[in-house]
Amino acid sequence: MTLPNRCARAWEAMPWVLQGTATPQDNEWLTQHLAQCEACRTEFEQQSRLRLALSLPADVGLDPNAGLDRLMARLDEPEPVEAPQPARASPWLSRALAVAVLVQAIGIGILGARLWSENPAPAYRTLSQEAAPAVRGAIHVVPDATMKLADWNALLRRLDLQVVDGPNDVGAYTLVARSGAQDTLEHLRAAQGIRLAEPAEDHP
Amino acid sequence: MNDADTHDDDTDRMLLQRMAAGDRGALAVLYRSYHGRLCRFLSRLTRRPDVIEEVINDCFWIAWQKAGSFRGDSRVSTWIMGIAYRCGLKALRQHGAEPIEDDPVRDERSSAHDPGEDRELRDWLAKGLERLSVDQRVVVELVYGVGHSLDDVAVIMQCPVGTVKARLFYARVKLRNVLPALAGESISHRENVP
Numbered sequence: 001m002t003l004p005n006r007c008a009r010a011w012e013a014m015p016w017v018l019q020g021t022a023t024p025q026d027n028e029w030l031t032q033h034l035a036q037c038e039a040c041r042t043e044f045e046q047q048s049r050l051r052l053a054l055s056l057p058a059d060v061g062l063d064p065n066a067g068l069d070r071l072m073a074r075l076d077e078p079e080p081v082e083a084p085q086p087a088r089a090s091p092w093l094s095r096a097l098a099v100a101v102l103v104q105a106i107g108i109g110i111l112g113a114r115l116w117s118e119n120p121a122p123a124y125r126t127l128s129q130e131a132a133p134a135v136r137g138a139i140h141v142v143p144d145a146t147m148k149l150a151d152w153n154a155l156l157r158r159l160d161l162q163v164v165d166g167p168n169d170v171g172a173y174t175l176v177a178r179s180g181a182q183d184t185l186e187h188l189r190a191a192q193g194i195r196l197a198e199p200a201e202d203h204p
Numbered sequence: 205m206n207d208a209d210t211h212d213d214d215t216d217r218m219l220l221q222r223m224a225a226g227d228r229g230a231l232a233v234l235y236r237s238y239h240g241r242l243c244r245f246l247s248r249l250t251r252r253p254d255v256i257e258e259v260i261n262d263c264f265w266i267a268w269q270k271a272g273s274f275r276g277d278s279r280v281s282t283w284i285m286g287i288a289y290r291c292g293l294k295a296l297r298q299h300g301a302e303p304i305e306d307d308p309v310r311d312e313r314s315s316a317h318d319p320g321e322d323r324e325l326r327d328w329l330a331k332g333l334e335r336l337s338v339d340q341r342v343v344v345e346l347v348y349g350v351g352h353s354l355d356d357v358a359v360i361m362q363c364p365v366g367t368v369k370a371r372l373f374y375a376r377v378k379l380r381n382v383l384p385a386l387a388g389e390s391i392s393h394r395e396n397v398p
Binding site for chain 1: 228231232235236239240243244247251253256257260261264265268322325326328329332344345347348349351353372376379380383
């Protein structure tokens with residue numbers, strides 16, 4: 001629940017009227033409103049009392065002359081040379097970060113060692129790496145330059161062949177027969193569009 | 205800013221110019237003219253006289269060093285109160301934020317010097333201010349005690365005007381609900397805020 005708009009406006013105006021910085025219009029408006037509104041009148045009385053209390057001189061009893069003497073003496077002191085601060089971060093923060101880095105380094109080391117020991121030879125090979133040793137029963141095949149990709153794929157499917165390497169510098173692919181069929185070499189040699197088909201063991 | 209404020213600010217600017225030229229007499233005049241209001245302002249942050257004096261001297265040591273670089277974007281009083289506020293916060297961090305509590309030595313001194321009505325008024329105020337946060341106490345002091353505008357307070361506290369408004373609003377609501385009760389009045393009809 002909120003006060004009516006006129007009371008809210010009075011609430012806003014009170015500090016500045018008390019300061020003497022409100023406009024004459026605001027001053028007059030507030031005076032008229034207070035004459036009609038008991039709640040705001042009570043509020044204004046409390047605000048006046050607050051201002052009066054805050055205007056009382058400080059009760060800490062400091063001697064300005066003694067303080068000034070100390071300030072003047074301080075001006076005559078050589079300026080302290082500040083030691084270069086190593087870092088803005090607090091010592092606790094620095095230590096926590098150092099510990100976190102150390103833990104990460106140890107973790108990475110352990111992980112790397114495990115990977116190296118568990119998997120000395122990678123299970124995959126990129127085409128840029130040197131050719132893997134020939135698989136038993138592999139065949140080197142050089143298709144004709146005019147052979148269409150669709151015909152090549154159809155031939156591979158028909159003979160159940162899989163490309164395991166190539167093409168190399170002379171355009172040769174290495175194929176293996178999934179089914180291990182013995183007459184694959186003959187079928188390849190007889191196939192249209194195949195310029196050469198030789199067992200891989202004979203041509204390492 | 206009224207004519208008196210303008211005159212005061214002109215005087216303060218002249219003193220700053222003399223300080224920039226190394227005139228310690230100007231520093232002494234400025235120090236004495238601000239000592240009372242800084243004492244009262246800083247007493248809203250801490251009750252320790254030694255800390256208050258330390259902050260006042262830190263403030264004027266900085267004013268002495270920076271007098272030549274005062275750009276004049278604000279009144280000198282706003283500039284000095286801003287320095288004092290930041291020095292005060294730094295002192296609070298170093299010494300801990302002592303609550304506003306009456307210490308016996310101060311009570312004796314106050315009782316000896318205050319007329320009864322002032323004493324009652326101080327107690328009434330102290331019990332209200334202790335319910336406020338440091339920032340709320342500062343805003344209340346700067347607006348009601350020193351007489352700064354919202355814009356001035358925003359410069360002093362280095363925050364948006366909206367933040368100052370909010371701090372003043374909530375401080376007034378708290379005081380409104382607390383102070384009448386301490387004066388023996390009912391607060392049951394004062395729970396609403398505009």
